[in-house]
Amino acid sequence: MSREFRIDNKTIDDQRDSFVIAEIGHNHMGQLDIAKEMFRVAKEAGADAVKLQKRNNRELYTQAMYNQPYQHRNSYGKTYGEHREALEFGAAEYQELKAYAKEIGITFFSTAFDFSSVDFLAELDIPVFKVASGDLTNIPLIKYIAEVGKPLIISTGGGTMEDVQRAYDAIMPINQQLAILQCTSGYPAVFEELNLSVITTYRQRFPQTVVGWSGHDNGIAMTVAAYILGARIIEKHFTLNRANKGTDHAFSLETIGLTKMIRDLRRARIALGDGVKRPYESEVAPLSKMGKQIVAAQDIPAGTVLRREHIALKSPAEGGLAPYELKKIIGAVLTLDLKEDDPITFDILNGMA
Numbered sequence: 001m002s003r004e005f006r007i008d009n010k011t012i013d014d015q016r017d018s019f020v021i022a023e024i025g026h027n028h029m030g031q032l033d034i035a036k037e038m039f040r041v042a043k044e045a046g047a048d049a050v051k052l053q054k055r056n057n058r059e060l061y062t063q064a065m066y067n068q069p070y071q072h073r074n075s076y077g078k079t080y081g082e083h084r085e086a087l088e089f090g091a092a093e094y095q096e097l098k099a100y101a102k103e104i105g106i107t108f109f110s111t112a113f114d115f116s117s118v119d120f121l122a123e124l125d126i127p128v129f130k131v132a133s134g135d136l137t138n139i140p141l142i143k144y145i146a147e148v149g150k151p152l153i154i155s156t157g158g159g160t161m162e163d164v165q166r167a168y169d170a171i172m173p174i175n176q177q178l179a180i181l182q183c184t185s186g187y188p189a190v191f192e193e194l195n196l197s198v199i200t201t202y203r204q205r206f207p208q209t210v211v212g213w214s215g216h217d218n219g220i221a222m223t224v225a226a227y228i229l230g231a232r233i234i235e236k237h238f239t240l241n242r243a244n245k246g247t248d249h250a251f252s253l254e255t256i257g258l259t260k261m262i263r264d265l266r267r268a269r270i271a272l273g274d275g276v277k278r279p280y281e282s283e284v285a286p287l288s289k290m291g292k293q294i295v296a297a298q299d300i301p302a303g304t305v306l307r308r309e310h311i312a313l314k315s316p317a318e319g320g321l322a323p324y325e326l327k328k329i330i331g332a333v334l335t336l337d338l339k340e341d342d343p344i345t346f347d348i349l350n351g352m353a
Contacts, residue, residue: 005210022238026087046262049107056116133157151177157185183214188251220261291317319343
């Protein structure tokens with residue numbers, strides 16, 4: 001069975017470009033027009049999908065956490081609950097965003113953080129579900145999502161292999177449409193803790209499962225490294241302005257960064273090639289100029305038995321024998337006169353035509 005995953009009629013496998021998710025989260029700052037602008041920009045940058053986050057805040061948080069003071073430069077309310085409610089979209093916004101995503105041709109889905117949000121997104125009929133790293137050990141929620149029957153992507157930040165295996169074992173008997181993302185849940189994640197080699201570990205441990213990477217790092221270079229290692233789903237946080245109010249903007253990619261990242265990912269697949277070493281037409285002229293041929297080091301009369309001092313290796317590599325043939329012609333006899341720099345070929349050597 002091949003390693004394959006499908007989202008919104010798009011096939012993801014080892015032979016294709018990575019499926020790029022522009023993670024908007026709540027970087028829309030609770031404003032529908034900004035969310036739609038982010039959808040449009042992400043589509044123009046080449047992203048395959050945009051993703052939000054859905055929470056039923058009263059269900060998700062304890063009363064103490066919901067009501068705790070939350071007053072600083074990134075706050076949208078006096079308490080944490082008010083802050084979260086200010087950023088949350090409801091049914092009307094989600095319906096409008098779903099219609100807009102369809103209109104511009106980009107996949108739209110969301111992370112479900114609680115059971116009510118799973119029901120909400122299932123009713124909306126999103127094409128794929130996302131499980132956040134914080135719910136890697138939340139097996140009841142994971143199984144509830146798996147039972148919806150839609151493809152499921154799970155991030156694994158902060159987890160152990162035991163945690164990942166437990167989630168895998170819970171999902172697969174219910175729903176085999178699973179993709180697993182390596183993730184480090186720092187905000188931002190430092191390079192020393194990205195541990196991209198876990199991508200290889202996951203590919204070996206789960207040979208029929210598409211593996212990807214959710215990057216919380218600054219910059220775009222590591223996405224290419226992740227692709228080379230076999231990540232075929234790439235998720236990166238996205239914003240219109242890193243200086244905007246909110247905790248996620250600072251480590252998110254702006255438009256130019258998202259565009260360049262996707263450009264480089266597409267180039268990476270092409271650049272990997274097929275593994276067969278071959279010369280290309282584009283190399284002929286420069287290698288002719290830089291390469292060497294076997295030529296006469298001096299004027300040499302016919303009948304001369306060639307010795308090493310008769311021979312020079314010079315550019316361009318046109319007409320004469322390649323330098324690796326040198327040993328074959330030592331001791332051969334010239335059949336015609338040569339001037340200095342004339343090429344030496346087998347057909348002018350006695351017994352070697």
